[in-house]
Structure formats: structure tokens, C-alpha cells
Amino acid sequence: MGLRYSSTDSENLMQAMNNNIAIAKQIMDRLSSGCDHLISTVDSGELTGAAYTAGRELFAEVIVPSIKKLQTAVDDIQAELTSYQYADSVVSEYGILDLDQLKEQLNNRYQSLALVEEQLESNSQLLTQLQSFLTGNSDHLWEQIFLLKDLKRQLELGIRDLETRIQKLEWFHQDVSRYFLDSLVVLQLAIQGATALHQITVDANGHYNTTGISMAWFSSLKGQDIQTFDRGDDPKLSLINQNIRDLMLSDEAARFYRKELTALLEGKPASEWPLIIQAVNQALTFDHQGNIVSLVPINVGSNDGIIVLKNGTFDEELTKQGNEEKNSQLLEALGEQATQILSGVIQITAGSIGTILSAGLGATGGIALSLPTGGTATIPIASAAAAGISLSATFVASGTAALVDGLSEIALATKDLQLSFTQSYDHWQATKPTSKTFGKPVEGRINGRKAKIRVDAEPDSHSIHIQTGGGKRSPLKVDIPISEITDKNSIYRVLKDLHIPEVRNLGKGQLDELVKKIWNAYQWLKS
Numbered sequence: 001m002g003l004r005y006s007s008t009d010s011e012n013l014m015q016a017m018n019n020n021i022a023i024a025k026q027i028m029d030r031l032s033s034g035c036d037h038l039i040s041t042v043d044s045g046e047l048t049g050a051a052y053t054a055g056r057e058l059f060a061e062v063i064v065p066s067i068k069k070l071q072t073a074v075d076d077i078q079a080e081l082t083s084y085q086y087a088d089s090v091v092s093e094y095g096i097l098d099l100d101q102l103k104e105q106l107n108n109r110y111q112s113l114a115l116v117e118e119q120l121e122s123n124s125q126l127l128t129q130l131q132s133f134l135t136g137n138s139d140h141l142w143e144q145i146f147l148l149k150d151l152k153r154q155l156e157l158g159i160r161d162l163e164t165r166i167q168k169l170e171w172f173h174q175d176v177s178r179y180f181l182d183s184l185v186v187l188q189l190a191i192q193g194a195t196a197l198h199q200i201t202v203d204a205n206g207h208y209n210t211t212g213i214s215m216a217w218f219s220s221l222k223g224q225d226i227q228t229f230d231r232g233d234d235p236k237l238s239l240i241n242q243n244i245r246d247l248m249l250s251d252e253a254a255r256f257y258r259k260e261l262t263a264l265l266e267g268k269p270a271s272e273w274p275l276i277i278q279a280v281n282q283a284l285t286f287d288h289q290g291n292i293v294s295l296v297p298i299n300v301g302s303n304d305g306i307i308v309l310k311n312g313t314f315d316e317e318l319t320k321q322g323n324e325e326k327n328s329q330l331l332e333a334l335g336e337q338a339t340q341i342l343s344g345v346i347q348i349t350a351g352s353i354g355t356i357l358s359a360g361l362g363a364t365g366g367i368a369l370s371l372p373t374g375g376t377a378t379i380p381i382a383s384a385a386a387a388g389i390s391l392s393a394t395f396v397a398s399g400t401a402a403l404v405d406g407l408s409e410i411a412l413a414t415k416d417l418q419l420s421f422t423q424s425y426d427h428w429q430a431t432k433p434t435s436k437t438f439g440k441p442v443e444g445r446i447n448g449r450k451a452k453i454r455v456d457a458e459p460d461s462h463s464i465h466i467q468t469g470g471g472k473r474s475p476l477k478v479d480i481p482i483s484e485i486t487d488k489n490s491i492y493r494v495l496k497d498l499h500i501p502e503v504r505n506l507g508k509g510q511l512d513e514l515v516k517k518i519w520n521a522y523q524w525l526k527s
Contacts, residue, residue, distance in 0.1 A: 003099040003100075003169065004098045005091055005094075005098075007095050008095075010092065011088075011092075014084070017077070017081050018081070021074060021077060021078050032067050032068075032071065035063060036064075039056055039059055062197075062218060063197070066218070066221060069186055069224070070190055072226055073182075073183040073186040073187060073226060074183075076182070076226050077180055077183045083175075083179060084176050087172050087176050088172075090234060090235060091168050091169060097165055097168075097169045102166050102169070106159065109158050109159045112155055113152065113155045113156065116148055116151055116152045116155060117152065120145065120148045120149065123144055160271045160272065160274060160275060163274075164270045164273070164274075167235060168270070171235055182224060182226045185220075185224055186224050186226065192217040193217045193218060193221065196213050196215065196217060199213050200213060235270065237262070240257070240258055240277070241258070243277055244257060244258065247281065247286075247290070247432070248290050248432045248434075248459075249290045249292070250289055250290040250311075252291065252311045253290055253291045255311075256311040260280075261277065264280065265277075282425045282426075283425075284425055285423070285425075286422065286424075287423075290432065291311055292311050292312070293308065293309070293422050294308070294309040294310075294312070296309070300330060303328065305323045305326065305328035305329075306319070306322045306328070307319055308322045318421065321419075322419050434459075434460060435457060435459075436456065436457050436521075437454055437455070437456050438521045439517050441453055442455075442506070442513050442517070444502060444505075444506055444510060451502075453466060453467070453468055454466070455514065455521055457522075457524055462525060463480060464479070464480045464521045464525070465479055465480075466480065466514075476500070478503075480518070482526065485518075485519075491515045491518050491522075495514070
């Protein structure tokens with residue numbers, strides 16, 4: 001039987017665990033209080049004798065430390081139950097999720113989609129032949145094509161819904177499988193300990209005797225590490241971060257993209273997120289460093305020009321360069337206040353686009369503003385939205401179909417606005433770097449000479465590269481699969497096991513800096 005989730009079973013589990021935690025805490029508190037009272041009573045002299053002395057030693061050295069460990073384990077279970085409850089909230093809306101059934105349904109949908117696309121292609125070819133000969137009745141064929149396209153759209157929506165369910169179920173399984181494991185070990189060891197304590201004897205001098213009794217459980221109990229795991233990222237953020245990695249965005253662009261997409265996807269069905277994100281990506285323009293560059297056409301009197309934003313913020317230098325490349329006299333016409341005026345135009349229009357679009361003007365409308373220098377500045381709606389001026393605010397109230405159509409119009413509106421420092425989504429996908437460098441290189445020595453050790457993360461291979469220079473002739477080039485990393489300590493162990501003198505000879509400060517960069521690269525790949 002494969003992976004299966006039931007919201008009813010999960011709810012029952014959470015309720016039972018909450019009840020058991022409450023009872024366990026009461027028991028632990030009473031045991032701890034009783035032990036403390038016994039020890040203090042013996043120490044005060046209220047209770048004397050060999051039996052009490054033996055009891056005091058046994059409680060202080062074995063029972064009390066065991067209870068403290070159990071209390072830590074119960075606290076850990078309670079904290080991780082909170083994380084589990086969040087993970088459950090991500091998938092509970094579906095009721096029951098069966099991975100095998102979902103994959104079978106997905107495969108069937110894909111097969112049906114292939115048949116529909118094949119029939120659409122056949123009908124389209126037949127329609128072309130009919131139209132070329134100007135004979136035959138094409139009305140029925142048009143009706144079939146319309147119905148097939150509608151069926152195709154329904155199948156694609158169904159596929160996206162199934163893929164979302166599979167993605168959420170697999171995420172849920174991966175997230176919750178981390179919880180409760182170390183605490184469960186502590187509970188099992190405590191049960192072993194309870195059995196062993198019944199066999200302990202006390203001699204005439206009041207000393208407890210464990211001869212013949214295995215106390216390995218106690219050593220294991222004391223040494224058992226308890227790590228409390230926080231909840232994982234929600235699927236929306238994971239999907240956005242995945243696209244940030246796929247687009248190889250700069251850090252500044254990633255922050256802008258994450259903020260806009262988070263707001264844009266708010267309230268939209270999870271099954272439609274991939275469609276929306278793909279439409280957004282295709283409407284974006286990039287520079288050669290992975291920044292999101294937006295070009296806003298603007299007309300002032302007889303002068304046409306552009307405003308350039310980088311990662312959603314007005315960029316003075318790029319605006320000057322863009323207008324020079326377009327042979328625009330816009331900046332000259334606006335005079336010495338050109339920068340302040342254009343920056344102000346962007347800030348003012350940020351709150352206007354959503355209102356104008358919701359009024360039904362669509363991509364054919366425009367924003368008109370009176371300038372302090374006299375005259376009027378006009379910006380096309382679609383181009384303004386493409387610039388990322390409150391992109392999320394522009395469409396956040398729109399349905400997915402209207403949103404995707406609007407983004408398509410944006411892409412068309414800015415298609416011919418390419419400059420020397422910009423490139424389209426398709427071009428960026430073909431030329432973007434395959435790895436991301438983290439921070440400045442670490443100073444080291446290679447073959448007796450000073451060298452700079454660089455840390456790169458490569459999404460495609462799920463690995464981290466440590467190298468100096470570049471290319472195949474780099475004197476130091478090591479790949480570390482992210483599967484070998486669990487925490488910062490594991491990075492130190494991996495580097496030690498590599499037996500590379502260039503790394504082993506680094507000073508403590510240099511080694512710590514290298515580990516920090518590798519850890520940042522790991523977190524970026526895993527986010």
C-alpha cells in the first residue's frame with residue numbers, strides 16, 4: 001500500500017496526542033515534584049536510615065535525570081505537534097489523498113489530453129484544407145474545434161489540480177516524517193528503564209546495586225539528542241522559491257519577485273499557481289545579471305520616452321541609457337528636474353493602475369498626469385503594469401483567466417521595447433548562468449600561492465562547487481552533493497573527509513567563513 005492521507009485519521013491523531021501530552025505533563029510534574037521532595041527530606045534529616053539513603057542516591061543519580069529527559073521529550077513532542085498541525089492544514093482541505101490513485105488519474109488525464117490535442121491538430125489541418133479550396137461546410141468543424149479546445153482547457157485544469165495534490169501530499173510526507181523520532185527513542189528507553197529499576201537491589205549499607213542489570217538504557221537516554229523541528233515552508237513559498245532558483249535571480253530581484261508573487265497568488269486556488277507564475281515569468285524582462293528590468297513607455301507632449309525600473313525601483317542611470325538608445329529627447333524636455341519628475345510619476349501611478357483596470361479600461365487605457373513643469377505625461381496601462389508598479393495590486397482581485405490574459409497583453413505590449421541591457425524571458429532562459437556564487441571568495445593558498453576559493457550552488461546537479469578561478473583548469477574544484485549536508489557540523493566533517501590540503505590548511509576564521517558560505521548555498525538549494 002502506497003502513501004495515503006486521511007484528514008479524519010489525522011484529526012483523530014492530533015486530538016489523541018494533545019490529550020496524551022496533557023496527561024503526560026501532569027504525570028511528569030507530579031513525579032518531578034515528588035522526587036524533589038524526597039531528596040530534600042532526606043537531605044534535611046527528616047528521613048534517615050539505609051533505605052532512605054539508597055533511595056536518595058537512586059533518585060538523584062538515575063530517576064530524576066530520567067524524568068528531566070522525559071520532560072524535554074514531551075515538550076519536544078508538543079512543539080512538533082504544532083508543526084504537524086500546520087502541515088495538516090495544507091492538505092486537510094482534500095479529505096483523502098492516495099498517491100497511487102492520484103498518479104494513475106494524472107496518467108489517464110495526460111493520455112486523454114494527448115488524444116484531444118491530436119484531434120485538434122487533425123481538425124485544424126482539415127479546416128485549412130477546406131478554406132484553401134473554398135468548399136465544404138466548415139461550421140461543424142469550427143464547433144468541434146471550439147468544444148475540443150474547451151475540453152483541452154478542462155483537462156489541463158484537472159492535470160494542474162492533480163499535480164498540486166501530489167505535490168502537497170509528497171511535501172506533507174517529507175515534512176512530517178522528521179517529527180517525533182528522537183522523542184520516541186527517549187520514551188522507549190524510559191520504558192526499558194522502568195523495567196530495569198524493578199530489579200535493582202539495596203545492600204545493608206544503603207547502596208543500590210545494579211549488578212547483572214543492563215544500564216545501557218540510561219547511558220543511551222542521557223546521550224540521546226533531542227532536536228525540535230520547526231514547520232517547513234508552505235507550498236506557495238516553496239513554489240515561488242523554486243522559480244527564483246530556476247530564473248537564477250539576483251538577491252535583490254529575488255526579494256522583489258517573492259514579495260510580488262506572494263501577494264499575487266493570495267486567494268488563488270493552489271491548482272492555478274503554476275499557470276499564474278508562468279504567465280508572470282513570460283511577461284518579465286531581465287538584465288544580464290539576473291535583475292528584473294521594467295520599461296515604462298511615457299509620452300510628454302511631443303516627446304516619447306521610457307522610464308526604467310530595476311527590481312521595482314526607479315533607476316536613474318538605466319533610464320538615461322534607455323532614452324539615449326531610443327534617441328529620445330524626453331529628459332532634455334523635462335530639464336534639470338527630469339529624475340525627480342519621472343521618479344514621482346512612478347510613485348503616483350503605483351496606486352492608480354488597479355483602479356483603472358478594475359473600471360474596465362483594460363490594456364487600451366492610459367494614465368494621464370499633470371506635470372509640475374506644465375503639460376501632461378501619459379503611460380499605457382499594460383506597459384505600466386509590466387513595469388512591476390504594484391503588479392500584485394493590479395491583478396490581486398482578478399480571476400485567474402483575466403489575470404493570465406492581462407499578463408499576456410503585458411508581454412505583447414513590451415515585446416518591442418528591448419534595449420542593449422535587457423532581454424526577454426526566453427532569451428534569459430537560454431543564457432542565464434547555471435550556478436550562483438555566494439559572497440566574496442575566501443582567501444587561501446593553492447600550491448604555495450595566494451588564491452581565492454569560491455562557493456557556487458548549482459540547482460541542476462543539486463550540488464555545491466568549491467573552486468578557484470574557473471573552467472576545467474581550476475587548481476581546486478570539488479563538488480559536494482547536498483545529500484551529504486544536514487547541518488553546519490556536517491559541512492566541517494565533509495571538508496575534513498575530502499583530504500584536500502588547500503582546504504585543510506585554512507585558518508579557523510577562513511574555514512568558518514567557507515563553511516558559512518557553503519551553508520548559505522545549501523539553504524538556497526533546499527529552500
